[in-house]
Amino acid sequence: MPDGQFTILIVDDTPENLAVLGELLHPTYRVRAANNGRRALQIAQGHPPPDLILLDVMMPDMDGYAVLNELKAHEKTRSIPVIFVTAMDATEDEEYGLDCGAVDYITKPIRPAIVLARVRSQLELKRARDFLHDQNTYLEAEIVRRMGENQLIQQISIHALARLAETRDPETGNHLRRTQEYVRTLALALQTHPRFASSLDARTIDMLAKSAPLHDIGKVGIPDHILLKPGKLTPDEWEIMKTHAKLGSDAIEQAERDAERPVEFLSIAKEIAHYHHEKWDGSGYPEGLKGDAIPVSARLMALADVFDALICRRVYKPPMPYDQARALIEEGRGSHFDPDVVDAFIRQFDVFCRIADNYSD
Template sequence: METGLPSILIVDDTPENLSVLGELLQPTYRVRAANSGRRALQMAHSSPPPDLILLDVMMPEMDGYEVLAELRADPYTSHIPVVFVTAMDGTQDEERGLDCGAVDYITKPIRPAIVLARIRTQLELKRARDILSDQNAYLEAEVARRMAENQLIQQVSIHALARLAETRDPETGNHLLRTQEYVRTLAKALQHHPRFAHYLDNHTIDALAKSAPLHDIGKVGIPDHILLKPGKLTPDEWEIMKTHAELGAKAIAQAEQDAEKPVEFLHIAKEIAYCHHEKWDGSGYPRGLAGDDIPIAARLMALADVFDALICKRVYKPAFAIEDARQLILDGRGKHFDPDVVQAFTDHFDNFVAIAKAFAD
């Protein structure tokens, strides 16, 4: 038997009807027969499933309407076109069958030319639907592949830019990775907090974590004799060092202008770069913002950045013990840091410790 032929399942409790339809269809199609509704459901689950089902309505135990309902309820068989074959000719019965999901209605006694024409039409429609479904599946897979590729390019580009800044300050090591995960931890901890829920949805958290490595991108504009100075900066040098926040924000703002349309992560990255040295009490820089005027993304970055700076050795200081760093963060509650962000840090301190160990220099 030629396997490329469309397959048709005939369902009828009368052997004579099965024989008549089988003889009519077998020269052109692969034909299978079931003499009950229950057997039809079993055969419909074959692999591959039939291309079309000719289903008698009036059958004992399980009639055609019940069989059709179960076929439509099962994802594996829901797409198989079903043509009702019945001795009934009432309009209401035909409407009921079509309403239940049958694609056509053939009355007995059958007329061979009509049966073959309608079967051919339904098989052509199914083939067209299958082609369209395959094309849609291909397009969806291609869109997903390209989106994943674009996301990867975006991530690589972000880290390349961040690493560029890092080359100017080689002692930071895995600082980018640690602060990124600290920020993600804080954001997830605050996701359902009344003060933060409006902002911290899953999408924004991902964009925020993605943007975090660009927080110190402005350091590329700070002269080496200041950025790499092994001792304490003079007041004038400190003023120059503080300009890295504005330099970073301007660079990202320029990238935003060059983009053809708004890019969410760039907007967040700009907020982080510009405002992550602002303090809750208004004593930070570059703008002296206070409280809720400081963008949420920058408030999270502020704590993550300070904590990491405390536990890491720098040219100008030794590393603090992790418990001492924790206490210094707590001491900054309501002064340097948003109190609720500090509470999230306290509640998830074990996560911070684990991140620090996982990405240790």
């Protein structure tokens, strides 16, 4: 900023002092004047605010210390540098003024060269501070923008991979979006539960929701004659179908190994893909895990996936009414599903129904 664009506010209750400082500074800077503290605060709060204030200390009604205190108390004015200009020339007065927050202390009678040098120095410092602030503001905005871009790319990549699985099983429609929201709903409902509070912080819940669409990514490895079979699978075909859980987790694990550093959502996605067909009583697959040995992410996904499968039309079955699906989920409490997850589902059943309606096929 050129010197002529800087605005300096002079505050003094003596007209002669205002005139002297005004004549000294006016050729180089824009100058405003106030003959009392109240008026000075009004000007400082205005737009644009002054870049520097030359402030007398001894003034009636409101002295310079009180004015400085008020300036420091408000966000809009606290960063304006203040130089005390006063007849109080004792060392302890100067120390006290600087302790109050003034950036410099000039004693009267003023010496023009000293005043101009001190003013120039403070304005140069302000110019540097403003430049750094602008740079920091720009960098912060750029970081936010790039993080947003990265998150968007990540989200698009997740959905692109998940849609790849959907192309093999075209009847799933909005299954990905519904199950994603079911998982988020369950996680939020359990966030303060004693069994889940330590593992369901806000960041983890966000990662869970992002990872959920990858739960069936392993279906890309299942042959069409099994994946798309309209009727009941034979025992041998079912064994092949069940491999989609490990196929999915293996694919995600390979992506983890290819990454230059750990990616949190991939770790959660791998858990969900591998374990979302496990059952609370240990009768699930692929590992036959039981109870709390099943990762929390997979327990949430298990219920979300089953509920959505029940209420959706398939070539081999009609859609099930929401209440009937709820009853079957309740029947699976303590056998197929974690009891506390089922309880959360029951509490949030209306939300599940709204999600199903909003993202219906």
